Amino acid sequence: MELVRIAVLDAYDAVCTFMDNSAEESLNYWDDDLHEYLQGTASTFAFTVSADSEDSLYLVAGNKISFQYNKRDYYMNIVHVERDEEIVSVEAYSLNFELLNEQVGPYKAAAAMSLEEYLALFNSEKVLTVRRNEVSDRKIKHEWTGSSTILARLFSLATVFSAEVEFEPVLNKDHSLAEIVVNFYKEHTDSVQGIGKDREDIVLRYGASIYGVRKKTDIVELYTAIRPTGKDGLGIYDLEKTELDAEGEVEYQSVKGDGAIRAVQARDRFPSNLMNKKDGYILVDWSYETSNVNSLYGRALAELKKNCVPKVSYEVDGYFDIRIGDTVTIADEEYNPPLYLKARVSEQIRSFTDRTKCKTTFSNFTELQSQIDPALLAQVNALVEASRLYTCSIISDHGIFFKNSVGSTTLTALVMDGGKDVTDAMVIKWKKDGADLDGGKSVVIQAADIMEKAVYRFEALDDEGSVKGVSEVTVTNVSDGTDGEDATLVRIESSRGTVFKNNSIATVLSVVVYHGSKRITDISTLRDVYGQNAFLEWSWQKLDEATFGVISSSDKMIGSGGFTLTISSDEVDGKCTFMCELKN
Numbered sequence: 001m002e003l004v005r006i007a008v009l010d011a012y013d014a015v016c017t018f019m020d021n022s023a024e025e026s027l028n029y030w031d032d033d034l035h036e037y038l039q040g041t042a043s044t045f046a047f048t049v050s051a052d053s054e055d056s057l058y059l060v061a062g063n064k065i066s067f068q069y070n071k072r073d074y075y076m077n078i079v080h081v082e083r084d085e086e087i088v089s090v091e092a093y094s095l096n097f098e099l100l101n102e103q104v105g106p107y108k109a110a111a112a113m114s115l116e117e118y119l120a121l122f123n124s125e126k127v128l129t130v131r132r133n134e135v136s137d138r139k140i141k142h143e144w145t146g147s148s149t150i151l152a153r154l155f156s157l158a159t160v161f162s163a164e165v166e167f168e169p170v171l172n173k174d175h176s177l178a179e180i181v182v183n184f185y186k187e188h189t190d191s192v193q194g195i196g197k198d199r200e201d202i203v204l205r206y207g208a209s210i211y212g213v214r215k216k217t218d219i220v221e222l223y224t225a226i227r228p229t230g231k232d233g234l235g236i237y238d239l240e241k242t243e244l245d246a247e248g249e250v251e252y253q254s255v256k257g258d259g260a261i262r263a264v265q266a267r268d269r270f271p272s273n274l275m276n277k278k279d280g281y282i283l284v285d286w287s288y289e290t291s292n293v294n295s296l297y298g299r300a301l302a303e304l305k306k307n308c309v310p311k312v313s314y315e316v317d318g319y320f321d322i323r324i325g326d327t328v329t330i331a332d333e334e335y336n337p338p339l340y341l342k343a344r345v346s347e348q349i350r351s352f353t354d355r356t357k358c359k360t361t362f363s364n365f366t367e368l369q370s371q372i373d374p375a376l377l378a379q380v381n382a383l384v385e386a387s388r389l390y391t392c393s394i395i396s397d398h399g400i401f402f403k404n405s406v407g408s409t410t411l412t413a414l415v416m417d418g419g420k421d422v423t424d425a426m427v428i429k430w431k432k433d434g435a436d437l438d439g440g441k442s443v444v445i446q447a448a449d450i451m452e453k454a455v456y457r458f459e460a461l462d463d464e465g466s467v468k469g470v471s472e473v474t475v476t477n478v479s480d481g482t483d484g485e486d487a488t489l490v491r492i493e494s495s496r497g498t499v500f501k502n503n504s505i506a507t508v509l510s511v512v513v514y515h516g517s518k519r520i521t522d523i524s525t526l527r528d529v530y531g532q533n534a535f536l537e538w539s540w541q542k543l544d545e546a547t548f549g550v551i552s553s554s555d556k557m558i559g560s561g562g563f564t565l566t567i568s569s570d571e572v573d574g575k576c577t578f579m580c581e582l583k584n
Contacts, residue, residue, distance in 0.1 A: 003560060004352045008055070009064040013176035016058040019049065019065075021353065022522060022560035027055040030353050031089075034069075036324050038195065038346040038363070040155065041166045043094045045076055048087050056088045065092050066175045068556075069352075070321070071568070075169035075177050095167060095180065099127065099151045106146060112139040115161050115184060122153050131168075132183040135161045143289070154182075162187045164194045164325075188325075188344065188364060196325020196345065206332040210318030213332045213339055219310045224267045225281040226307075227260040228300035230290045235259045236297050243301070252301060261301055266308035312365070316343065319358040321506065324348060330362070342366040390426075391416040392460055392471035402447035402477040412442040415460045415469055426460040426468065450477035472498065489514040490536075490582050505572050509565040511536055511580050523561025526582075534584045536562035541577045548579060 006019040006029070020026035032047040045065070049056050059081060066075045076092035077100070083089075093100065104122050115135055119128070127150075142160050144153065158165040161184070168181040188194030204210050229235055237259045243252035245265070254261045262281055271280035288299050316330060322345055330341040347361035393416075398409035413430075415423040423441060430437040433454050437443055443456070457472035478487045491514065496507040513520040520526050527534050538558060539548040551558065557566050565578065 003564070004067050004069050005559070006065050006067040007175035008058045009066060009175065010058070011062050011064075013064065015175055016063070017055040019047075022563065023524065024522065025524070027053050032351050032353055033357065034074075034348075034350040034352070036348045036350075038164075038324050038344075040151070041168070041195065041324050043074065043076070044091065045074070046089070046091045048089050051083060051086055051088050056083075059088055059090050064177075066169075066171055066177070068171070069350075070323070071570075073169050073171040075171060075180075094169070095151065099154075099180075100149060102150050103147050104150055104153050106144055108143040109141045112141040114139050115157065115163070118142075118157055119154075119182075122150055122157070127180060128167075128182040129179050130184070131181045132185070134186045135163045135184055141291075158184060164188060166195050166325075190366065193327065194325060196323055196327065198327045199322060200329075202320070202322065202328045204318065204320055204328055204330045206334050210316055210320075210330060210332070213316050213330065213341070215312065215339070217310050217312050219270065222266075222270060222307060222310065223282040223284045223304075224270060224272070224308050225260050225262040225283040226300050226304045227283060227285050228296050229285065229287045230293070230296040232291070234291060234293060234296060236261070236293060236300070239293065239297055241297065252304065254297070261297070261304055263304055263308035270308075316360070316362050319349075319355075319360050321350075322360075327364070390422065390460060390469040392458070392469035394456070394458070394471050394473045396473075400473055400475045402450060402475070405448045405450070405477055407447045408445060409475070410442050410444050411456055411473065411475075413458045413460065413471070423460075426462065427465075429459045429461065431457045431459075445475055447477050450475055452477060470498075487514075487516055488582065490580060492578070492580055505567060505569040507567050509567065509578060509580075511563045513582060521563060523563065526561075530582070530584055534582065537581050537583050538562065538565055539579050539581070541579075542573070542575075548577075 003020075003022045005022070008016045008019065008027075010016055018026055019029045021028050027049055029047040029049050032045070034043060034045050036043040049059065059078060061078055061081050063078050064076060065078065066073070068074070074094070076094050078090060078092045080091040081088065107121065109118075115138065116130060116133060119130065138161055140160055144156065148156070154165055163184045164187055166183040166185065168183065170178045170181060172178045183195075185194045186192045206213070227235075236254060237257055239254050240256040241252075241254045241261075242250055245251040250264050252261055252263055260283060267281050270282070272282045286300060286303060288296055290296050290299070320328070322328065324345055324347075327342060327344045330339075330343050332339045332341075342365070343362035344364040345360055346363035349357065349359040349361075351357040393414045395412045395414055396409050397412075398407060400409065400411075402409075411430075413423060413428045414421070415426050415428075428441055430439055430443050445456070453474055453476045455472055455474050457470065459467050460469040462468050474491065476489055476491075478489055491512045493510045493512065494507050495510070498507075510521075513526060515529050518529065520529060523535075526536070535553070537553075538551040540551060541548045551565075553562065557571065558564070559566065562580075565580075567576075567578075
């Protein structure tokens with residue numbers, strides 16, 4: 001996981017200190033839990049620090065924290081603090097106190113109004129800036145009879161307009177809050193995404209990204225007819241409406257004088273009794289606060305559609321680093337029969353210090369297998385198979401570091417599919433610094449053949465010649481300096497490898513500097529060893545460029561005093577080579 005530097009701000013947004021786990025002298029945090037929710041893209045952050053640090057005194061209720069993660073700004077209010085002699089436990093909530101705590105009273109619109117007209121009333125102090133409004137063409141007359149917080153009123157407003165609301169804090173360069181952007185998206189349906197993206201490029205597979213799927217089905221609350229009532233006894237007795245399915249058959253029907261909407265096909269599938277088959281409906285009464293008969297009908301029909309079929313829910317174990325609201329395909333081929341789902345991320349739990357605590361919760365499941373014909377299902381299977389990348393690694397029997405050209409080592413390829421070793425089912429092709437090598441599963445390397453360093457890489461190919469996984473390692477041959485004490489090696493490691501598919505690039509390059517037997521991973525130690533002017537300089541060479549270009553030390557990709565470089569698809573188009581040099 002990425003080491004995130006967190007600013008602690010006072011009540012007026014001035015920086016008090018930083019929490020930074022990459023610097024030993026800084027205030028370090030652990031037991032952290034960033035919990036993000038789909039509604040409003042709200043988030044909470046809980047963490048623990050040592051009470052011994054004087055900087056922990058800045059962690060008081062009413063102060064703020066701010067940070068950047070995954071190209072998104074976070075700004076939170078510290079709302080709960082527990083302190084004892086050893087530790088301080090902190091909990092912070094997103095957004096500002098005005099939205100969280102300030103109340104708005106009842107309101108009744110005199111005429112139909114747009115969403116932004118309502119927002120201007122509830123956002124009178126201009127706390128929010130509207131950037132995106134996908135329901136700007138709608139005007140609705142509505143009434144709120146009670147009081148609520150501004151935040152609760154905005155959630156209610158989004159519901160009235162069949163929309164989803166997203167709040168995005170924007171930070172200044174000094175870590176203070178610049179503005180809170182609010183976006184309104186059309187409500188998520190089978191054909192409308194809402195918040196997030198439809199990630200057609202991502203397939204989460206059992207044994208790789210997910211670890212199990214549990215499906216639950218029940219009809220405890222099922223009904224097949226609904227009788228709606230609006231304000232002042234409003235009903236739909238004067239409406240005559242019929243809704244047809246894709247084959248032109250009657251699916252829902254409202255007969256004039258009946259006052260109800262009936263799910264004809266659902267009644268045939270789930271009859272309420274077998275004696276009076278002519279009726280056989282399970283009827284419920286339902287109310288909705290509206291004076292518009294068409295709005296009453298539309299809302300009632302939506303409720304009936306949700307409740308005239310069995311409720312199917314899924315529980316998925318696993319974590320994937322995608323954004324709230326994103327929709328992905330989930331494939332569980334261990335299920336019987338194989339299960340293919342479309343699901344939406346509704347909650348994310350992330351820990352910056354303990355990846356085992358990370359968890360993704362999905363909602364809006366659609367079971368693809370039950371809704372597509374065999375030809376389309378075959379396409380899904382093909383997509384899953386084409387996207388399948390195996391976990392590859394390299395095993396060495398005598399390490400990957402040589403001194404003074406002495407010794408040898410054997411590198412062995414390992415290809416895993418979940419917990420299964422599939423190396424023998426693959427064709428293994430080795431390369432040294434890009435040149436092909438002879439050999440199969442293993443290659444033997446002599447130290448005398450290495451001039452300072454060499455990159456050994458293997459590709460695992462299936463029977464059709466498609467690359468299903470890669471791994472590489474840098475083998476180094478160093479020569480002792482005076483008494484072996486001044487040899488220096490700069491090594492770059494990648495958190496998620498160096499080869500990505502379908503533009504899903506996301507990794508952190510980390511630098512380790514070896515000085516003799518000393519291992520250096522932070523800027524303070526680097527300058528203690530090499531002097532106060534020592535620094536790390538990153539450069540890159542993009543596809544079709546002839547030379548390397550220096551990356552500015554102030555670039556947002558660079559962190560931890562130059563010891564990390566965060567890369568995403570925004571920086572890499574096709575292929576890019578990165579280099580880091582120690583300078584003084």
